[in-house]
Structure formats: structure tokens, C-alpha cells
Amino acid sequence: MNPTGRRVLVTGASRGLGRAVALAFAANGDRVAVHYGSRAAEARATLDALPGTGHTLVAGDLADPAEAARVAGAAATALGGLDVLVNNAAVNTRHPLAETPYEEWVRAWQQHVSVNLLATAHLSHRAARLMIDQGTGGRIVNIGSRGAQRGEPDHPAYGATKAAVHALGQSLAVSLAPYGIAVASVAPGFFATERVAPRLAGPEGAAIRGQSPFGRVGTPEEVAEAVLWLASPAAEWASGTILDLNGASHLRP
Known part of the structure; x- marks a missing residue:
């Protein structure tokens, strides 16, 4: 796998962390497929902001297994x-369980499982x-969460x-290593994006920032740099x- 000039698919890249990750790879000299579900204008803004050439847009509803396969194929x-x-x-x-009617609870679980877990597996x-057919190895980096360890x-x-x-x-790290494919995950804590800006500016903002002894939340760029390193040849x-x-807001034993 070449250290630069790689071919990279970033899902959910219309804004927030996905945009920061796409920008980091493009600045590294890689070519990026910017995936989006429904935010076409924002995805186009991400594409237009990427340095370099050869980038592309790929749209698709990843909750649909056929669409997930099509997105991967279209990017390649x-x-x-x-x-x-x-x-x-x-x-x-x-x-939250105590406040959520059963039908709404079921819909929430189905949506989260379809997008967060199954789409990740299918892609x-x-x-x-x-990557196996190419015979040149590769990298898969998953965006996890601090909430997987401390509860949500x-x-x-x-x-x-x-x-x-x-x-x-x-599991995939073990099964794909013989093919030169490394798989890793990042588990971010709270970080600032457009979506959470109102919370950070509101009454709970100070408490959120106080979760870390640094007295702040993370940035998408900090997470993106970690993703870029995990995808590098040096991180096999x-x-x-x-x-x-x-930011030391949650420490595993």
C-alpha cells in the first residue's frame, strides 16, 4: 500500500468528523470518495474544500445492504x-428507556443497528x-465511541x-491480517461539531467541557489526525x- 496517493472512502463525510477526516486524507495527498446520505449540498461543500484532484462524491442509504455494496463499488x-x-x-x-414509547424504542434500535453496526459490517x-483482490493490503478504520465503554x-x-x-x-483485524489489511477503531469522547454546538453554547456546556481535566472538548481535527495515522503504513x-x-474524561482499567 503506497503511503500517499491512496484511494480512500469516508462514509458520512458531508460535515463534522467525516469532513475533517476527508480533509486530512486529501491534505496527505490521497484521493477521497466523499460519501453522503441526504446532505448533498454539504457533501459538495466538503468535496470543493478538498485539496488536490481526483476526489469524488458517492451517495447512498447505508441502512440498505444493497446500497452499502453499491457505495463501496461506486467509490472503487x-x-x-x-x-x-x-x-x-x-x-x-x-x-432514554423511561421516556420512550415502545414503538419509538424499537424504531430507534432498528435504525442504530442498521446504520451504525450492519452498514459498517457490510461496507x-x-x-x-x-483489497484482497487487489493484493496490495489496505486499512479499515472504524469510528467508535467513548460511550461504548462508559454507557449512554x-x-x-x-x-x-x-x-x-x-x-x-x-474480529476483522485477526481475520484480515494475512492479507495485509489492518483494522482499528477510534473511540472519541465529546468533540465539537455543528450538531452539538447548541449544547456547548447552552447551560450544559460548562459541564460537558468539565468532563475532561483539560477543561475543553475535542475537535474533529484531533480525531481525524488519529484516523489518518491508523490508516498509515506505519500503523500496521x-x-x-x-x-x-x-482527553482523559474516561479511563479504562
């Missing part, structure tokens, strides 16, 4: 192959098979599916890792 066709997959796309809707299958009382399906993503990544020996990125 547009880029001429695939060297790196970053599984970033996810949903995270509030559904990993398609990307890994492409208001977002239990999110925490559970991210824990499953961590476990999936470790980190395959199977779950890298905590939470």
Missing part, C-alpha cells in the same frame, strides 16, 4: 480501486474483498452499537486497537 470505480475505508457514518438519536466486507443512558442503542463496532473491528502493528481519544 471512481477512484480506480480502494486502499482505505473509514466507517464514520452513524446515527445518534435520544431514546467492511465489500472494501476488504476489493439517553442513547443506549448508540452505546451498544458502538461497542459492537469495536468488537467487529477486532496497531491493528486490532481501540484508540481512546477523550
